[in-house]
Amino acid sequence: MDSQRLDNTALVKRLVLITLAMFGFGFMLVPLYDVFCDVTGLNGKTSDTAAQAPTSLIDESREVTVEFWSRTQGAMPWEFQPTLKKIKVHPGKVTKVFFRASNRSNDDMVGQAIPSVSPGLAANYFHKIECFCFNQQPVKAGETVDMPLIFYVDPALPAKFTTLTLSYTMFDISNQIAATSLTNGESS
Amino acid sequence: MSKVIEQDHHEHHDHHHPSGGIKRWLYTTNHKDIGTLYLWFAFIMFLIGGCMALVIRAELFQPGLQIVDPDFFNQMTTVHGLIMVFGAVMPAFTGLANWMVPMMIGAPDMALPRMNNWSFWILPFAFFILLMSLFMEGGGPNFGWTFYAPLSTTYSNDSTALFVFSVHIMGMSSIMGAINVIVTIFNLRAPGMTLMKMPLFVWTWLITAFLLIAVMPVLAGAVTMVLTDKYFGTSFFNAAGGGDPVMFQHIFWFFGHPEVYIMILPAFGIVSTIVPTFSRKRLFGYSSMVYATASIALLSFVVWAHHMFTTGMPLFGELFFMYCTMLISVPTGVKVFNWVATMWRGAMTFEIPMMFSIAFIILFTIGGFSGLMLAITPADFQYHDTYFVVAHFHYVLVTGAIFSIIAAVYYWLPKWTGNMYDEGLAKLHFWCSLISVNVLFFPMHFVGLAGMPRRIPDYAIQFADFNALISVGAFAFGFSQLIFLYLLIKCIRENHQVPAKVWEGADGLEWEVPSPAPYHTFEKPPLIR
Structure with missing residues (x-):
C-alpha cells in the first residue's frame, strides 16, 4: 500500500505538470505563429519595422507591378484611398507614394493601418523604408492628410511574381487611445 | 494524501452500504455512484440539448422566419453544440469509465476518489452558468460552439464572460476526470492484468485521457485569450493591435481536432467489447486495435487545419493537411475491418x-x-460551412458516439441494476431511433451539396421539401429517446433478476461480480487467468 501511495502522488504530479505545460503551450502558439509566419513569409505579413535603403543595384531588366488597395474596417467614417492605383517599378528602385485619409466625422480620431501583401509568399521581398503604418495616425475632425509610403521591391524577388498587391486596412483605434494615455500612444 | 486514503479505508469498513438521501450523492466517493451521477447528468443534458435542436428544426421546418428571431436561433445552435459536446457525450463517456474501468481491471475504486467527487460536482455549476446566460439581457452566446474571433470578441455581448468561465469549469472537470482514469489504470490494475491484457474499453479510455490532458488546457488558453481580448485590451486576435483572427482558428482547432477523437475513441472501445460478446468469438486483431487507436490519437495532432482550408493557406499546407487527414482513414479502416472480421x-x-x-x-x-470527402481540399471549398458538414459530424457524433453510449448502457444496464431491461421496448427504441436518425441526417447531405449553408435560420425555397423531411425526422428521433428514458426507469424499478454473467458470450472481470454489482467490488484483487 505504501509504494502504491507514492506512485499515485508522483503520477498525479507528473500529469498536472503536463496539464500546466499544455496550458503554457497554448499561449506559446501565439509567438510561434508569428515566428512561423516571419520565417516562411506566409500570411502576407510585412515587417513592421523600417527597412534600410537597398544596397544592391537596381534591376533594370524587369518591371514589377505594385498595386495599392485600401479599405476601412467596419463602419469607420474615414475615406482612405491610395493616390495612385498602381505603379510599375524596377526591383531595387526606391519609390514614394501617398495614401490619402479624410476624417468625415465630427470627432478627432486615431487610425492604425495594417498592411498585407498578396501573394503572401512575396511579402518578405517587399521592403518599406518609411510607412505611415509604423505609427498611429491621428486625423482631426474633417481633416484630410496625405500619408507617405517609401518602399522598394527586393531584386531577389523570384521571377514568377510579376504583380504584388499591397493592401491596407485602416482600423479605428480612437477608443483604445482614449483609454490609455496619449503619450503612450505617441511613443509606440 | 495518506490521510485521505486512510480515511477512505475506514469508510469502507464502517458502512458497506451507502447512506440514504441527498448526502449520499453529494459526498459520495464511490466510483459506481459517481458513474451513475455522470450518466444521469449526461442524459439530462442530452434531453436539454435535444430540445434546443428541436427549436432549430422547428424554425427550419419552413423557409422564412416563423418561430424564433435569428439572434435566438444563433444562440440555440451555439448552446446546442456546447451542451452536446461538453455536457452529453463527454460526461457520458466519463460516467462509463467510472463505472466500468475499475471493474474491468479488478480495482476496488478509482485511484483518486475525492477528486472524482469534485470533478463531477463542478459540472452542474458549469452548465447552470451556461444555461442561465441565455436569460441575460441581450441573450446568451451566439457565435457558434467554435466561438471564432472576432465574433466572440468584438461582436459578442457580455454573456461571453459567463461562457468563458463555464468552459473553464468544464475543462477542469474533464482534466481531473482524465488524470483519475490514467492513475487508476496505471496503478490499480489487479496483479497479472498486464497492459496488453486490458479490455479495449480501458485501452481506448487511457488514450482518450492522455488526449484530454493534452488539449483541454489549450482550450482553456483559447477562451482565456478571448476573455482578455474582450475585456482587458489585449490583441491576440485583433489585427489592429498586431494580432490575427486566423490564429484563433489555428489554436481552437489544435484543441478541436483531438477533441473529435476524445468523443469517438471510447466508442471504439465499447463496440470492440460488445461485438465479440454477441459473435461468440474473441476480438479479431486485439493488438492491431490498440496500435490503431494510438495512431489515430497521434495523427489527430497534425490534421487540425483541415477545418480551415478556405482561410487562404498556401498550397503546400493544404496538401499536407489533406494527406494527413486521409491517412487517418487507414487505422480507422483497420478497426472497421477488425469488427467485421470478428x-x-x-x-x-x-x-x-x-x-x-x-x-x-x-x-x-x-x-x-463523408469525412474523407471533406478532406479533399478542392472539394472542401464547395462543402465548407454547408449542411454537408452538419450531416458528416452528426453521423459520427449521433450515430457514432451517442449510439455507442446507448449500446453500452443496454449492455451493462443489467449489471448495474440487476434487472433485465424490457426487450420489446428496447427493440421499439432501436428501430424508431435508427429510422428517424437517418430521416434526420441523411437528406442533409443532399441539401448541403446543393449549397444550403449551416447556422442560417432561413433558406432558399428549393430546400423546403428536404428541410421539412429533416425536421420530421428530428422530432421523431427526439421523441424516440423518451422511450429510452421510460425503459431506464422501468428497468431500475422492476425486478427481472439476471445472473452474474448476463450475456453468455461475454468476457471480462465485470461479469464475475454479482448482478447488481455490489457497492464495493474487488476489495481483494481478483485472479487474472
Missing part, C-alpha cells in the same frame, strides 16, 4: 446492444466516408 463466421445473435453496435459500424463508416 463477426465473420461467428455464432451471432442480435440483442439490442449488438443491434446498436452494428448500426454504429455502418453509420459511423458513412460518417467517416
Whole structure:
C-alpha cells in the first residue's frame, strides 16, 4: 500500500505538470505563429519595422507591378484611398507614394493601418523604408492628410511574381487611445 | 494524501452500504455512484440539448422566419453544440469509465476518489452558468460552439464572460476526470492484468485521457485569450493591435481536432467489447486495435487545419493537411475491418446492444466516408460551412458516439441494476431511433451539396421539401429517446433478476461480480487467468 501511495502522488504530479505545460503551450502558439509566419513569409505579413535603403543595384531588366488597395474596417467614417492605383517599378528602385485619409466625422480620431501583401509568399521581398503604418495616425475632425509610403521591391524577388498587391486596412483605434494615455500612444 | 486514503479505508469498513438521501450523492466517493451521477447528468443534458435542436428544426421546418428571431436561433445552435459536446457525450463517456474501468481491471475504486467527487460536482455549476446566460439581457452566446474571433470578441455581448468561465469549469472537470482514469489504470490494475491484457474499453479510455490532458488546457488558453481580448485590451486576435483572427482558428482547432477523437475513441472501445460478446468469438486483431487507436490519437495532432482550408493557406499546407487527414482513414479502416472480421463466421445473435453496435459500424463508416470527402481540399471549398458538414459530424457524433453510449448502457444496464431491461421496448427504441436518425441526417447531405449553408435560420425555397423531411425526422428521433428514458426507469424499478454473467458470450472481470454489482467490488484483487 505504501509504494502504491507514492506512485499515485508522483503520477498525479507528473500529469498536472503536463496539464500546466499544455496550458503554457497554448499561449506559446501565439509567438510561434508569428515566428512561423516571419520565417516562411506566409500570411502576407510585412515587417513592421523600417527597412534600410537597398544596397544592391537596381534591376533594370524587369518591371514589377505594385498595386495599392485600401479599405476601412467596419463602419469607420474615414475615406482612405491610395493616390495612385498602381505603379510599375524596377526591383531595387526606391519609390514614394501617398495614401490619402479624410476624417468625415465630427470627432478627432486615431487610425492604425495594417498592411498585407498578396501573394503572401512575396511579402518578405517587399521592403518599406518609411510607412505611415509604423505609427498611429491621428486625423482631426474633417481633416484630410496625405500619408507617405517609401518602399522598394527586393531584386531577389523570384521571377514568377510579376504583380504584388499591397493592401491596407485602416482600423479605428480612437477608443483604445482614449483609454490609455496619449503619450503612450505617441511613443509606440 | 495518506490521510485521505486512510480515511477512505475506514469508510469502507464502517458502512458497506451507502447512506440514504441527498448526502449520499453529494459526498459520495464511490466510483459506481459517481458513474451513475455522470450518466444521469449526461442524459439530462442530452434531453436539454435535444430540445434546443428541436427549436432549430422547428424554425427550419419552413423557409422564412416563423418561430424564433435569428439572434435566438444563433444562440440555440451555439448552446446546442456546447451542451452536446461538453455536457452529453463527454460526461457520458466519463460516467462509463467510472463505472466500468475499475471493474474491468479488478480495482476496488478509482485511484483518486475525492477528486472524482469534485470533478463531477463542478459540472452542474458549469452548465447552470451556461444555461442561465441565455436569460441575460441581450441573450446568451451566439457565435457558434467554435466561438471564432472576432465574433466572440468584438461582436459578442457580455454573456461571453459567463461562457468563458463555464468552459473553464468544464475543462477542469474533464482534466481531473482524465488524470483519475490514467492513475487508476496505471496503478490499480489487479496483479497479472498486464497492459496488453486490458479490455479495449480501458485501452481506448487511457488514450482518450492522455488526449484530454493534452488539449483541454489549450482550450482553456483559447477562451482565456478571448476573455482578455474582450475585456482587458489585449490583441491576440485583433489585427489592429498586431494580432490575427486566423490564429484563433489555428489554436481552437489544435484543441478541436483531438477533441473529435476524445468523443469517438471510447466508442471504439465499447463496440470492440460488445461485438465479440454477441459473435461468440474473441476480438479479431486485439493488438492491431490498440496500435490503431494510438495512431489515430497521434495523427489527430497534425490534421487540425483541415477545418480551415478556405482561410487562404498556401498550397503546400493544404496538401499536407489533406494527406494527413486521409491517412487517418487507414487505422480507422483497420478497426472497421477488425469488427467485421470478428463477426465473420461467428455464432451471432442480435440483442439490442449488438443491434446498436452494428448500426454504429455502418453509420459511423458513412460518417467517416463523408469525412474523407471533406478532406479533399478542392472539394472542401464547395462543402465548407454547408449542411454537408452538419450531416458528416452528426453521423459520427449521433450515430457514432451517442449510439455507442446507448449500446453500452443496454449492455451493462443489467449489471448495474440487476434487472433485465424490457426487450420489446428496447427493440421499439432501436428501430424508431435508427429510422428517424437517418430521416434526420441523411437528406442533409443532399441539401448541403446543393449549397444550403449551416447556422442560417432561413433558406432558399428549393430546400423546403428536404428541410421539412429533416425536421420530421428530428422530432421523431427526439421523441424516440423518451422511450429510452421510460425503459431506464422501468428497468431500475422492476425486478427481472439476471445472473452474474448476463450475456453468455461475454468476457471480462465485470461479469464475475454479482448482478447488481455490489457497492464495493474487488476489495481483494481478483485472479487474472
